Amino acid sequence: MLSLSLAPLLTVAPERRRPLVVDGVTKKYVGGPFVLRDLSHTFAPGTATGLVGPNGSGKSTLLRILSALSVPTAGRVLLGGVGGVDAHAAPHRYLASVGVVHDQPDLPGFLSAVETLEWIARERGTWNDAAPPRHEALLDAVLLDERRAQRTGTYSAGMTRKAQLAAAFVGAPSVLLLDEPFRGLDTAATEAALGLLEAFRDGGGVVVLSSHRADLLERVCDGVLNLGRSAPPEPPV
Numbered sequence: 001m002l003s004l005s006l007a008p009l010l011t012v013a014p015e016r017r018r019p020l021v022v023d024g025v026t027k028k029y030v031g032g033p034f035v036l037r038d039l040s041h042t043f044a045p046g047t048a049t050g051l052v053g054p055n056g057s058g059k060s061t062l063l064r065i066l067s068a069l070s071v072p073t074a075g076r077v078l079l080g081g082v083g084g085v086d087a088h089a090a091p092h093r094y095l096a097s098v099g100v101v102h103d104q105p106d107l108p109g110f111l112s113a114v115e116t117l118e119w120i121a122r123e124r125g126t127w128n129d130a131a132p133p134r135h136e137a138l139l140d141a142v143l144l145d146e147r148r149a150q151r152t153g154t155y156s157a158g159m160t161r162k163a164q165l166a167a168a169f170v171g172a173p174s175v176l177l178l179d180e181p182f183r184g185l186d187t188a189a190t191e192a193a194l195g196l197l198e199a200f201r202d203g204g205g206v207v208v209l210s211s212h213r214a215d216l217l218e219r220v221c222d223g224v225l226n227l228g229r230s231a232p233p234e235p236p237v
């Protein structure tokens with residue numbers, strides 16, 4: 001049972017419920033092959049979508065483009081569709097609505113998990129008197145124990161993943177982008193993460209995630225986007 005104090009982080013206000021639109025996105029790394037080719041897809045509010053496809057099919061690439069870490073060779077990512085916020089033209093504004101779990105650990109190792117959440121909340125404008133107990137409830141929800149007060153640079157892989165998950169929620173996002181969010185989590189922590197993602201999806205959020213665990217994707221996702229088919233071989237010249 002999730003704490004009621006988490007409601008502001010798990011419920012997206014109706015006016016902030018906007019689709020995340022991928023409009024004709026192509027990605028070709030310099031000197032490499034096309035990874036994504038003219039991909040268009042709409043991720044609707046209140047849904048969770050699993051990115052699937054074999055190794056190297058572009059799941060992380062798409063998540064990096066969606067999180068404005070990588071620029072598409074062509075095409076756009078728009079929060080709110082036509083007339084919405086362009087992820088690459090206005091990344092700061094866009095990312096104010098987005099929570100991300102990157103595949104690689106990306107926490108500031110000199111801060112504890114508690115300090116990391118405070119830092120993000122202050123930056124995102126979700127820091128107030130109610131924030132400290134809410135952050136404790138969030139760290140309880142991801143099952144990060146009392147070591148939440150220690151520097152994240154000392155964490156195990158699973159503890160790091162838990163802290164990353166909490167960090168993704170703490171800014172009250174309307175979109176969550178997660179690259180292999182269950183990797184490194186034990187069974188109890190995996191169940192806890194699934195519960196948080198389900199609550200966020202049911203609260204009107206957009207969830208886009210990759211995982212090689214088909215059983216877990218099946219539990220949380222309404223649909224899948226198969227990238228194994230998005231970049232057919234280049235036609236012969």
Ligand SMILES: Nc1ncnc2c1ncn2[C@@H]1O[C@H](COP(=O)(O)OP(=O)(O)OP(=O)(O)O)[C@@H](O)[C@H]1O
Nearest residue numbers: 029030032035053054055056057058059060061062
């Ligand atoms: N920075 C980069 N420069 C050049 N090529 C890259 C770069 N990053 C990824 N690629 C290539 O892009 C393709 C897609 O990689 P990506 O990591 O997106 O796949 P993935 O579906 O997430 O794979 P996996 O299931 O193994 O995690 C691969 O062929 C990879 O080698």
